Amino acid sequence: MIPLLALIALLGAPPADDAATARAHAARAEAALAAGDAALAAVAFAQAHALDPHPAYLLGRAQALARRPETCAAAGEAFAAFSSACNGCLLQATAVEARRAAMQACGATVTVTTEPPGAALTVDGAEVLPPLRRWAGPFRLTATWPDGSARTLSVCPAPGELLPVQVVLDGDARSVAPTDDVIARAAAHAEAADLLAASGRPCAAAMELALAHEAQPEPRFLFRLARIWSDTPGRCVDALRAYDRFVDQCAYCTERETARQARGRLSYRCVGSLDLVLTPPTAAARFEGPAPPHGDHRRLPGRYEVEIGAPDHRTLELAVPVTAGERRTLRLDLEPLFPVEPPAPALHPAWKWVAWSVGAAGLGIGVAALPDADRDRVALLTAAWAVGTAGAVAGTALWQVEEAEAAKPRPPPPTITLH
Secondary structure, rough: OOOOEEEEOOOOOOOOOOHHHHHHHHHHHHHHOOOOOOOHHEEEEEHHHHHHOOHHHHHHHHHHHHOOHHHHHHHHHHHHHHHHOOOOOOOOOHHHHOOOHHHHHHEEEEEEEEOOOOEEEEEEEEOOOEEEEOOOOOEEEEOOOOOOOEEEEEOOOOOOEEEEEEEEEEOOOOOOOOOOOOOOOHHHHHHHHHHHHOOOOHHHHHHHHHHHHOOOOHHHHHHHHHHHHHOOOOOHHHHHHHHHHHHHHHOOOOHHHHHHHHHHHHHHHEEEEEEEEEHHHOOEEEEEEEOHHHHOOEOOOOEEEEEEOOOOOOOEEEEEEEEEOOOOEEEEEEEOOOOOOOOOOOOHHHHHHHHHHHHHHHHHHHHHHHHOOOOHHHHHHHHHHHHHHHHHHHHHHHHHHHHHHHHHOOOOOOEEEOO
């Protein structure tokens, strides 16, 4: 079970412009990172960058994405976006160290051999030399031999994996040959997907099925894609999307009802929850994001835009993630529009000290006059003792009233829960 995260998100004074609001979101992201919630930090940095395109927010988002294995590929893209935006800025040295640390967690090494040897290797049109040190995640590796023959292989290493691959010119259907015949190309990608799935490479198999559907928009490729993702840990969202696309595109397929039932079962497992503890008690939250499955209150993973408001308080707008199988708790305090004076206590705390002082004075006078007491001083002595006793009793009574007031329960802030 993921531990509950209690994060106090204070956006401070009203922002004068978008840059100030962006800084507030960045501060929220840093607090989330310190609390161990990298998913929330990545979303908050993205929200900050949407308001103010400062490279620092891109760098922060890249570092947050590198904290979770399932977002390693996105971390590589975020570091690339930072490099383009920074272009020699003052953060360059910091980014080099951050990227090196991120690659320790998110990098993978791919060793490549070709059969026959001597082929040139390219990734996304750029020539590469083995071994390849890359971000974990999918890419297409193309081998081109001196006679012009070429084969392409889908590769998808996991974080920290040392993956050996072989690109074969002939005799291995996983290495797909280029062709202008879309039907033949789709069939080749589908066959490569079957072989990759059978060898325990579901991510690479999914890439091949996506390419098969791109070449020939056959809905059954989507059904097979959904089945692969549904059996892969951490990819239930991709499975749901593939099922949705299949159902939309295949109104009369025999597998349509099977897909609907499989999607329904999967949607009950592919959910997360979000608890918002709001102050003041009158605060209310409005959510925008993925629809709940089957109309209940559980939420599918994704990014939710939340607007929180209360009478006489500044409205707070922020983005929060819901992640599959995790529960997230946020404590949010709205800022009053006007300074709120604390309510005056029913009894001023100074009165008990006044009563005790008067009582002490009376008792002191009584004690001092007691040795020399005579008939002429009896009345004074009686009055002094009476005043002293009354002051002591009154001070003690006032103190007990204050303690009782402080012990009264206060109404808790409201909690809004997405399960």
